[in-house]
Amino acid sequence: MVVYWHRRDLRGVDNRGLARAVTVDDEPIVPVFVLDSTILEHASPVRVVCLLEALEALRAWYRERDADLLVVRGESSAAIPRIAADYEAETVVWSEGYSGLAAERDRAVTAALEDEGVDCEAVHDAIHHEPGSITPNEGDHYAVFSYFWKKWRDREKRDPVAAPTADDLATVSGERLPSPTELGFDEPKAERTGNSDRGATLELPTVTPDAARDRLESFCANDIYLYEDERDVPATDTTSRLSVHLKWGTIGVREVYAATERARDRAETDEQRASVAAFQRQLAWREFYAHVLAFNPETVTENFSGYENEIPWRNDPDELAAWKAGETGYPIVDAGMRQLLAEGWMHNRVRMLVAAFLTKDLLIDWREGYDWFRRKLADHDTANDVGGWQWAASTGTDAQPYFRVFNPTKQGREYDPDAEYIREYVPELADATVDEIHGWQDLDPADREHAAPAYPAPIVDHADRRERAIEAFERARGTSSE
Template sequence: MHLHWHRRDLRLTDNRGLAAAEGVGETVAVFVLDPGVLVHAGPPRVAFLLDALESLRADYQERGSDLLLARGDPREVLPALAEEYGVSTVTWCRDYSGLARDRDAAVRRALADVDVDRVAVHDAVHHGTTEPTVPTLADLGFDKSEATVPSAGTAAARERLGSFCESDIYRYDERRDYPADNCCSRLSAHLKYGTIGVREVYEETEAAKMEASDETERESVFEFQDQLAWREFYAQVLWDRPDVVTDNYKQYEQPIAWREDPEGLQAWKDGETGYPIVDAGMRQLREEAYMHNRVRMIVASFLTKDLLIDWRRGYEWFRKKLVDHDTANDNGGWQWAASTGTDAQPYFRIFNPVTQGERYDPDAEYITRYVPELASVPADTIHSWHDLDDGTRQMHAPEYSTPIVDHSKRREMALETFQRARGEAD
């Protein structure tokens, strides 16, 4: 008998951890709800996880098996299960963050002390009923999610992938930076929790490439596959450099003089900066636990360059709010925006939130979708909000924020700050 510990591989197909023990005998599958991990997640992400667990459990039941659910420390839960079921093998798929590797090493040590031929009962393991149940958000101490969370599970992931490969993938290269179009795959949460594997996604997109009608469509598919490669790249970076979760990948001669600005940070979190594209992104995050990738770059640049607030503060907020939070990819994105990462944006390239909005949301369709105060304001007025006087702003949208900073001045401040960190300024 073999025990498989599910973590970020909530699927039965394309699962090398499960495949590794083929021939050992019956499989006992378990997912451990670890309070030490859940404390860093917000309700939307936990809601997606619980939905994915329900789906995985149903998949096991269709095959005459089931999924055990436990709450507690894996170092205690897994040895107890190994003893109780008399398993000869315990498998899991690797995780790559520093904390995950420390946890897995501790689990290995704990399992080394177990006589797997013995049977013991552990109270933290909830498996005494014929129908083990997935807990609710309230059971885990979370309030009901205010955000709209996508359907989880392998079936939902495959449906989403199939829909994407039928149409949007062929215009991905041309339109992926335009948030109003919403032509992205929206597979990020599924890949994060492994309800679908990256190899399956790649194979399906290869099939879509074969169906492409011309070279432009084939290049578009390739561009999406390139993004999958970036995902794997950041996972490799995290494996080699687990310290990047808390430290800059790129070291400067002097520490970057990040500012303490509680009011600015709160305005950014609330989507009340007075820069429409920034505020739309932060409000999308609040409403959907998701944000379009181009807008993620814009809001990250605004926090780290316009407000000069440490990227770690933004990363922590994303970790709490995003349904698709992935340590490697979120960290890579934040350090890119902050000019501290592996292939980081040069410090002197600072996104202008005004021109970004004009270029990628010219009709302000995305902005007005999430910033209703601007719904009746013409697009050109929205994009010139920073230049309007207070009276004109009051006339058009009295409930919407005044810009909290002057971008041109803050750009100069950011350049000076990074030049000092590089040892290029007094």
């Protein structure tokens, strides 16, 4: 038999690793997933719930084919060789991971299998072009996205691959999945903030291949043609919402790309075709960060861009707590943070704003924000989140210049002009006027008390904090005029 080790590819369709396992020695496949204790140390209640839902759906898919998904607990380096021995498998196949933690785990599993005389093979599946395949003339990866995008855009993409048939699968039977509490996690609950009832119910996305495919079909039928113009407007939410499915692998990247190509072929105007290309560019950003992380695994904890001096992060605990709770007194920032607590997701434009606010206005280390996102996001992806946070903090590859500091008030006016998004997630402001909401920082205390007595005053003055942040980064760069 052949063991196929599922990890972040929790689907049967368009799975290159699983398709490769079908061709190994014409042996039936034993699918397995390991609830690895070492990996779970880095998990969170939100993501464990999503994982178990995806595993349940994958198990059902196998059972429809008179097979099953074996789910075992323990360290992968012990569990995978044990499964291989139990089923007399001569080969184990899996899909490649790109983080330092995944690479460390895979090296340990490979060594353990080699000790037992079992062959193993890792297949690139989660991205179109494996790290090291799109490179500059010198170096192992691009550090500037625009150069990467030009090559990525023109590089041929693989077609989706077929799923195995029932005849390709071994007849095995697995035990029930454990609950989050049995894995040592509390059931995730929404967190109330301020005087808001928002958060009484945690509204996590459904993480299954069927949900992913439905979302992809709906997006490519309508919103993809509005994406370029409206993707930054959180109230309209014309984003794909596919990030959680790409994170867990409940849909394949080839299937997603093929659907966008069909959408482009159906487009009736140049503007619609440009909108499809704008979405494909975001897929390339995801892959760009995967390449960067693969060659720089240390960036999970270290700045990608070095500074002559240490950045003087303030890390004020009260300001950090206000940011986490969505009580900074900056409406667009608080709306985003409360959406995170209520849904395990946040609109991408708002992710940029809240990250910039934390690292520049509050001068709090980006690693604090990354850790909070890691704990609260259902779609947490190491490469994307590290890349995004270091971009906002001006410490990453192709990052936001340190002297360009987002003004949260202006950003709120530009991207949520009618305050629809803000009012949805910050109901304390429901009766305030649009001008009061977007001018909250400039209102005097009496006017704030009249407009929204339960909503806090701004915890910092943006103009002052902007100047302080620029000075702090200049000192770190060794370019201060002082």
